[in-house]
Amino acid sequence: MSDEKIRIVIADDHNVVRSGLSAFLQVFDDFELVGEAADGKEAVEVCESLHPDVVLMDLVMPVMDGAQATKEIRERFDDIQVIVLTSFKEDDLIEGALQAGAIGYLLKNVSADELADAIRSAHAGKPALAPEAAQALIKATSRRKQPYDDELTAREKEVLKMMAEGLSNPEIAQKLFVSRSTVKFHVSSILSKLGAASRTEAVSKALQQKII
Amino acid sequence: MSDEKIRIVIADDHNVVRSGLSAFLQVFDDFELVGEAADGKEAVEVCESLHPDVVLMDLVMPVMDGAQATKEIRERFDDIQVIVLTSFKEDDLIEGALQAGAIGYLLKNVSADELADAIRSAHAGKPALAPEAAQALIKATSRRKQPYDDELTAREKEVLKMMAEGLSNPEIAQKLFVSRSTVKFHVSSILSKLGAASRTEAVSKALQQKII
């Protein structure tokens, strides 16, 4: 460890969480809380003006979400490390956060010591993943590999949305100014790409996998 | 205000949040934090042994959720007031929490002062709803009134789930050991109750309204 304190910024839209993190950090004398932000946009601005070493970033925030903020921060200041701090309810966001350039991923039920370790690791450029986070990551990736053979085209998504509204093929055909055959063609593609046996199953899968 | 301090218990599965709330409470000298709990079950137990005046309760927790814990606490100790503290993402849980007997509902982005006011109100038996919470409550109730004519029966939900899996009527009939006619009967009921014109629309609505 160097003599310099690790300069930290907290980005979370909840007062209580900011206060809690702040309390955690005060226990250790190698940390210095230099700024706070209540949303992603603020987080980026604070990084601009203060150039902290590490940002503790919530994912679910108004105005700009944590993943987007992480991306912007990492693109513009590659010496600022971002640790994502979130609740286990948001499994599906982990991947996006890591792709955005977060070096750490912790759940909000971390202890002060674990948090401190993660911050020191991140500052040293070493990743710090909570075991639950790693697990959720595996789950998230394996879940996405199976169902798809391919991505849906724009037209297919359009048709899929109408299917989810309960429209029949003739109705969709009328709305899109194409023939029933064409709609059937798209529907067939959708079914095979989603691995569904019927339009109902396709819509069900699409909704659950948040394709629409 | 009496001379006695208001005895408070915090129930939240996130360390950080507990720490943050604790820090908020320390600012005021009429509060005394007497216990903490990391899930709903612990919260009930802590209430049993410590009989606090007010519980600050998170809704999303492992083992037993906050609504259930609130219900049990209110049933057994009607002199303990519960204030639900949650994030705005969980709009749809507000109603359940209030039905369970919570007297207050705050979002986690409250300030220390707002929290203090809410605790004092709750202790005096006066409700304390965050404006956003009230708004979400209205939204939640109005959203539920429209789509339903009636609740689904257990059997109908069972059929609905199979529909969402993409099973056809004959397949469902086979699984349930009933005839195709019976399945059709249930499907018809589901369609009319959900206001859907086809099974696909029914499944779509059911998924979006979190019925299944």
Place this chain on the structure above:
DNA sequence: AACACACCTGGCCATCTGGCCAGGGTTCAT
């Protein structure tokens, strides 16, 4: 120029869908 890809169309056909009709049975509260 050749190719892949997305998009469009028509016809044939077995199957599924969902509305309508009719009739059973149970259990539970009034």
Place this chain on the structure above:
DNA sequence: ATGAACCCTGGCCAGATGGCCAGGTGTGTT
């Protein structure tokens, strides 16, 4: 016991579905 629910069944039928076949167009890449 007289409903009121929920659950079960059969038949009839127009329409929708989805798989299969065959073809067409335009785009952009190589």
